[in-house]
Structures are given as C-alpha cells and as structure tokens.
Amino acid sequence: MKFFVDTADISEIARLNPSGLVDGVTTNPSLIMKSNRDVREVLADICELVSGPVSAEVVATETEQMIQEGQVLAAIASNIVVKVPLTWDGLKACRALSDQSIRVNVTLCFSANQALLAAKAGAAYISPFIGRLDDLGLDGMDLIAHIRQIYDNYGFATEILAASIRSPFHVMSSALVGADVATVPPAVLRKLAKHPLTDKGLASFLSDWEKTGMSIV
Numbered sequence: 001m002k003f004f005v006d007t008a009d010i011s012e013i014a015r016l017n018p019s020g021l022v023d024g025v026t027t028n029p030s031l032i033m034k035s036n037r038d039v040r041e042v043l044a045d046i047c048e049l050v051s052g053p054v055s056a057e058v059v060a061t062e063t064e065q066m067i068q069e070g071q072v073l074a075a076i077a078s079n080i081v082v083k084v085p086l087t088w089d090g091l092k093a094c095r096a097l098s099d100q101s102i103r104v105n106v107t108l109c110f111s112a113n114q115a116l117l118a119a120k121a122g123a124a125y126i127s128p129f130i131g132r133l134d135d136l137g138l139d140g141m142d143l144i145a146h147i148r149q150i151y152d153n154y155g156f157a158t159e160i161l162a163a164s165i166r167s168p169f170h171v172m173s174s175a176l177v178g179a180d181v182a183t184v185p186p187a188v189l190r191k192l193a194k195h196p197l198t199d200k201g202l203a204s205f206l207s208d209w210e211k212t213g214m215s216i217v
Contacts, residue, residue: 001175004053004161004183008035010045012186017049024052026105026127026163026183028083029059040076047077055105055125057083058093066093074102081105081124086114091121098122105161112146119156125181130174131164140164141173148178168192 002023005013008031016022025046035042039056047054054077058069066089070082074097081103084090094104098121105125106118110133118126128147130140147160159180165171168191171182 001171001179002052002181003189004055004181005189006031006163006165006183006185008032008037008042008046009186010035010042010049013046013049016186016189021189022050022052023181024054024183025050026055026083026161028055028057028107043073043076043080047079050079052079053081053103053105053125054079055081055083055107057107061085061087061089063089063092063096066090067096070097070102070104071100083107083127086110086118091117094118094121094123098124107163110143112143112150115143115147115158115160116150119151119154119158123158125159125161127161127163127183129164130162130170131166133164134166140170141177144174144179145177 003021004024004026005016005022006026008027013025032039043056056073058066060066060069066084073082074080082097083105084093085108086106094106097104103124105127106123107127109115109126109128115126128143133140133143144160144162151158161181161183162174162179163183165182165184165188171192174182
C-alpha cells in the first residue's frame, strides 16, 4: 500500500518526507485555506518536496470551467494530479483531462456505482470517503471491498485511494480489503508506528544497556 499525506502544511510534509514513507500528497480547498498561502505557490512547494503524485482540486462545478482549472493546476508541476468531484460534470471533465494525458483523482465517492463510472471516465485514482460513511453508521470498508472486486473483475487500472481516514484501524482495514493507497493526516501516519509494547520493550532494553556502562560508538 502507498501512503499519501493529506495536508497542505509544508513543514509537516518536510518532517515526514525523509522517512521514505511519503509516496504522495493530497490537498483540497479546505487544506489550502488552512495554509494561508496562494494555491499555486503552496502546490509548487509541495511538488518540489515530493516526487510522487500531488492532488490539487478544482473548485469549479461545471465541466468547461473544471477543465480550464485542471489545465492550470496541471501546468504547475509534472506530478500534479487534478482532483474533480464525482458529479456528472466532474466525470465529463475527468474524461477530457485524461484524454489530454492529465491524471485525475475523482473525489467524494460514496458508492461502488460512482467508482465504476469514474474508472470508465479514465480516472487515475478514485477516492472513497471511509470516515464520512462511518459517520452515517455505514461500513466504509464494504465500499472499498466492492470497488476492489469491480475493478478486478474488469481490469480497470484506476487506483483505489482510501480517503477520510481517521485512525490506524482505518489504514489497516483498507490494506486488508485491497486499497492501493491510503491518504492520511500526518498525525495518523505517525500513529502507525506507535505501540505501547514497543515503547515498553525499548525502555527495558535501554535500561539494561545503561547498566553495562558500554558505548557502541
């Protein structure tokens, strides 16, 4: 599974990137707003830091305007992936941009039928929102599993990008049902490495080592 970081905070990306675990970045208008910076500048800076895909979302709601905004965003850097909403206009924009060799991430997916349409429209990524389905008392993992089966049935190359992830459990569950990518907030990515038994074991080892009085270097 690939890990994308869901943030427009340059400092957070810079801190996480040296781990080698950041395969890409996803942004949206809300995250750009929080950065308090010009959208083109912040996206250009992210693309310089990260060699993998960087999703940048259009804000238009009609096809032609989405296409125009997508072209502007794609011109910022070669690793930009244009993000469009899963609406009928968004699907038409996805097809048009894909035909121009611009990769598209179709976002705000909440059903397997929507995901099927996005794949047929040429989407590079489909972003099902797990957490928001859980909020309604539904199981977001069922959606991931259904999309996985449909895509495998027909050989679609569209990658399943699990989004609206709120916990390490969401990450593990997404990996188990076959999501290609998990896009996670920085805090959740850090939590993946944490376990109380790891901390306890390390403390014990270090305590014993201190008693030896030795040094490795």
